[in-house]
Each structure stands twice: as structure tokens, then as C-alpha cells.
Amino acid sequence: MRDDPTHLAEQVAVVLRHLVFLLRRYSAGQPLTSQQYGVLGSLEHGPRRMTALAEDHAVQLPTMTVQINRLEDAGLVARGTDPADARVRTVELTAEGRERLQNVRRSRIANLTRELAALTEDERATLAAALPVLAKLGRS
Amino acid sequence: MRDDPTHLAEQVAVVLRHLVFLLRRYSAGQPLTSQQYGVLGSLEHGPRRMTALAEDHAVQLPTMTVQINRLEDAGLVARGTDPADARVRTVELTAEGRERLQNVRRSRIANLTRELAALTEDERATLAAALPVLAKLGRS
DNA sequence: CACGGAATATTAGACAAGCTAAGTTAGTTG
DNA sequence: CAACTAACTTAGCTTGTCTAATATTCCGTG
Incomplete structure (x- = not known):
């Protein structure tokens, strides 16, 4: 269960959303x-x-x-x-x-x-x- | 040098760009x-x-x-x-x-x-x- | 070599997502 | 109660994306 791809996929999805969010924050206000x-x-x-x-x-x-x-x-x-x-x-x-x-x-x-x-x-x-x-x- | 933060940062930047790209591709054409x-x-x-x-x-x-x-x-x-x-x-x-x-x-x-x-x-x-x-x- | 189709790019017109500024309505406080 | 603050909405702008239509150039075939 530890390396079940579906379980992992859910976690990856969460982290990806976080990263996208981060990047958007980084680039706000740039020229x-x-x-x-x-x-x-x-x-x-x-x-x-x-x-x-x-x-x-x-x-x-x-x-x-x-x-x-x-x-x-x-x-x-x-x-x-x-x-x-x-x-x-x-x-x-x-x-x-x-x-x-x-x-x-x-x-x-x-x-x-x-x-x-x-x-x-x-x-x-x-x-x-x-x-x-x-x-x-x-x-x- | 293997774990130099600046060097790592460059690689992370590349991968992040790749992931953003991926996500955009995933969500194209959804309702x-x-x-x-x-x-x-x-x-x-x-x-x-x-x-x-x-x-x-x-x-x-x-x-x-x-x-x-x-x-x-x-x-x-x-x-x-x-x-x-x-x-x-x-x-x-x-x-x-x-x-x-x-x-x-x-x-x-x-x-x-x-x-x-x-x-x-x-x-x-x-x-x-x-x-x-x-x-x-x-x-x- | 002329003509038609393919390739390359631009223009026009639409829509989503974000912003700021201004307006409305409802609480809060002196 | 008057003035201020808070929670939203509306209006108008910019950017990024798309599709459809147009212009220009190249190429292959008769």
C-alpha cells in the first residue's frame, strides 16, 4: 500500500497544486x-x-x-x-x-x-x- | 558541489517549468x-x-x-x-x-x-x- | 511557366482570468 | 445618529489563449 500508484497519485496531485500556487506567487508583480x-x-x-x-x-x-x-x-x-x-x-x-x-x-x-x-x-x-x-x- | 543550493535551484527551476507545462496540457479541453x-x-x-x-x-x-x-x-x-x-x-x-x-x-x-x-x-x-x-x- | 495546393504568418473577434477603482449595503463605534 | 469600516459587486482594463479568416510565399505538376 505504501507504493500504490493511486495513493501516490493523490499525494502528487496535492503537491503539484501547491507548487503551481507558489510559482504564481513568485511571478506576481514582476515587470x-x-x-x-x-x-x-x-x-x-x-x-x-x-x-x-x-x-x-x-x-x-x-x-x-x-x-x-x-x-x-x-x-x-x-x-x-x-x-x-x-x-x-x-x-x-x-x-x-x-x-x-x-x-x-x-x-x-x-x-x-x-x-x-x-x-x-x-x-x-x-x-x-x-x-x-x-x-x-x-x-x- | 553535489548539494550546492544554487546548483540545485537551477535544476529545480527547470523541473518546475516542466511540471507547470504538464498541468496546462492536462487541463486543456476540459469543460x-x-x-x-x-x-x-x-x-x-x-x-x-x-x-x-x-x-x-x-x-x-x-x-x-x-x-x-x-x-x-x-x-x-x-x-x-x-x-x-x-x-x-x-x-x-x-x-x-x-x-x-x-x-x-x-x-x-x-x-x-x-x-x-x-x-x-x-x-x-x-x-x-x-x-x-x-x-x-x-x-x- | 502558370496554377493550385501547402506552408508560414498575421489579423480579427471571442472568452477566461486577473487587476484596480468605484459603488452599494450592512454592521460598528464614538 | 453620523461616520467609519467591512463585505461584496460592478465596471473597465490588460494579458493570454483560442478559432476562423486573410495574405504571402513556396513548390510540384502539367
């Missing part, structure tokens, strides 16, 4: 929304096309168009074109976008680090061991 | 939104007042008013009044609301259970051990 930071993150390693961004974030293309419009208005990304295919629009970080991304990432990591530092070493080890398992969920 | 199910869940153990619901879900009162309006229109909750204080509106599940909540919960648990069943017993144990630690995050 950009978490979705927008997510998009910036996708551009970290170079330009991407609209379709790729939409797939990355599991949204429809028009949704991504709206997001990129706003980020472009804010000067954080720039649109370009693919020389090989004029239908394709590319998107890349501006210098300011890159800076913003780094700042936010640092602040997020710092927050999390503070929370993790409050745990015991055993707890951190337990958590670290579970991360690969959590990462596996949903990949099936 | 109600996950927020609405969340509200139904808060009513499971009896009537609550608007302020209490808003606090539960960390939203402002007007947001909760809108949610309850929709759930009331859908026949899933009913508003009442507090006999001791006429300013207070209470909200409780209707029979249909309770049924809907149970259905969704069953289906969610079933989904999660299926995913967990695909793991090895060791992985489930690792996950189970980490749940209390995850639940501790953000409580500080």
Missing part, C-alpha cells in the same frame, strides 16, 4: 509575465522562427504572434526574415531582452536558492534524487 | 478551467464566504465574484446568506457541482496514476520521499 519570460528563454541560444516558438510553448501560432508583438513593442526582441524563405519570420533577443532575461533568471534562482538553503542537507539530497523522476513525468 | 475546479475543491467540506475563497486562491475579491458568478450560472454552486451578518454571501456546492468535482478528481488521479505506474518501484519510492520536501517549499 513581465512568466509567459513572456518563457519566450525570452526560448531565444537564449539564438533566433527562432514563429512556428518553433509556438511549438516550444505549446500554444497556437496566433498566440505567439501576440506575445512577440508585445515583446517587440517593449524592445526586448527583434523580428527578422529568413533569407532562404520569405514566408518565415525569425525572432531574436535584443541586448536589452538578453539583459532582462539574465536579471530575472538570477532573481528567480536566488529566491529558490534561499528556500533550498533553509532545508536540511538530507532534504536537499532527497529532492535532488527526485528531480529526474519528476522530469520523466509526462514524457510517456 | 471547466482548472481555476474553476480549484474553487469547487475549496467548497468540498461545506459553505464558505467570498473573502475566504478569495484568500484560499490568493486572488482579489472581484476575481472570485466573477468566478462564482460563472459557476452559479452553470448550476455548480449556490449562493446563500449568513444569518448573523447580511453583508456576507456564502457559497456552497450544488449536487451537480459535487458530482462534477468528483468526476474530475477521479479522472485526474487516473491520469497521474497511469503515469506513475509507468515508473519503476524505485522511482516511485524516490518521488514519494521527495513529496514532503516539495510541500515544504514556500512555507518559510
Whole structure:
């Protein structure tokens, strides 16, 4: 009964709700929304096309168009074109976008680090061991 | 270095993003939104007042008013009044609301259970051990 | 090479979820 | 009792998402 998947599932469901809640609290009051930071993150390693961004974030293309419009208005990304295919629009970080991304990432990591530092070493080890398992969920 | 909080924080951040993503995918296409199910869940153990619901879900009162309006229109909750204080509106599940909540919960648990069943017993144990630690995050 | 279909993106229009500010009604207190 | 406070609701805004419709470009076939 200790490792009954259904029983475990109920506990996981509770914890997941807690975590979602936490994340929402973390990102309240930031200059950009978490979705927008997510998009910036996708551009970290170079330009991407609209379709790729939409797939990355599991949204429809028009949704991504709206997001990129706003980020472009804010000067954080720039649109370009693919020389090989004029239908394709590319998107890349501006210098300011890159800076913003780094700042936010640092602040997020710092927050999390503070929370993790409050745990015991055993707890951190337990958590670290579970991360690969959590990462596996949903990949099936 | 293995248990350096900053390093761990980076990994946790990645996994959390993954989990949020997962949850969003789970709740796509359901008849109600996950927020609405969340509200139904808060009513499971009896009537609550608007302020209490808003606090539960960390939203402002007007947001909760809108949610309850929709759930009331859908026949899933009913508003009442507090006999001791006429300013207070209470909200409780209707029979249909309770049924809907149970259905969704069953289906969610079933989904999660299926995913967990695909793991090895060791992985489930690792996950189970980490749940209390995850639940501790953000409580500080 | 012209034409039709496929691919890429944007625009338009809808809805949910959140916010703040302002309004209403009902208790509470000097 | 008048003024203040508390509990909600309403109104109006922004963001994020969707689908449907449109524009533009590419490609394959006759």
C-alpha cells in the first residue's frame, strides 16, 4: 500500500497544486509575465522562427504572434526574415531582452536558492534524487 | 558541489517549468478551467464566504465574484446568506457541482496514476520521499 | 511557366482570468 | 445618529489563449 500508484497519485496531485500556487506567487508583480519570460528563454541560444516558438510553448501560432508583438513593442526582441524563405519570420533577443532575461533568471534562482538553503542537507539530497523522476513525468 | 543550493535551484527551476507545462496540457479541453475546479475543491467540506475563497486562491475579491458568478450560472454552486451578518454571501456546492468535482478528481488521479505506474518501484519510492520536501517549499 | 495546393504568418473577434477603482449595503463605534 | 469600516459587486482594463479568416510565399505538376 505504501507504493500504490493511486495513493501516490493523490499525494502528487496535492503537491503539484501547491507548487503551481507558489510559482504564481513568485511571478506576481514582476515587470513581465512568466509567459513572456518563457519566450525570452526560448531565444537564449539564438533566433527562432514563429512556428518553433509556438511549438516550444505549446500554444497556437496566433498566440505567439501576440506575445512577440508585445515583446517587440517593449524592445526586448527583434523580428527578422529568413533569407532562404520569405514566408518565415525569425525572432531574436535584443541586448536589452538578453539583459532582462539574465536579471530575472538570477532573481528567480536566488529566491529558490534561499528556500533550498533553509532545508536540511538530507532534504536537499532527497529532492535532488527526485528531480529526474519528476522530469520523466509526462514524457510517456 | 553535489548539494550546492544554487546548483540545485537551477535544476529545480527547470523541473518546475516542466511540471507547470504538464498541468496546462492536462487541463486543456476540459469543460471547466482548472481555476474553476480549484474553487469547487475549496467548497468540498461545506459553505464558505467570498473573502475566504478569495484568500484560499490568493486572488482579489472581484476575481472570485466573477468566478462564482460563472459557476452559479452553470448550476455548480449556490449562493446563500449568513444569518448573523447580511453583508456576507456564502457559497456552497450544488449536487451537480459535487458530482462534477468528483468526476474530475477521479479522472485526474487516473491520469497521474497511469503515469506513475509507468515508473519503476524505485522511482516511485524516490518521488514519494521527495513529496514532503516539495510541500515544504514556500512555507518559510 | 502558370496554377493550385501547402506552408508560414498575421489579423480579427471571442472568452477566461486577473487587476484596480468605484459603488452599494450592512454592521460598528464614538 | 453620523461616520467609519467591512463585505461584496460592478465596471473597465490588460494579458493570454483560442478559432476562423486573410495574405504571402513556396513548390510540384502539367
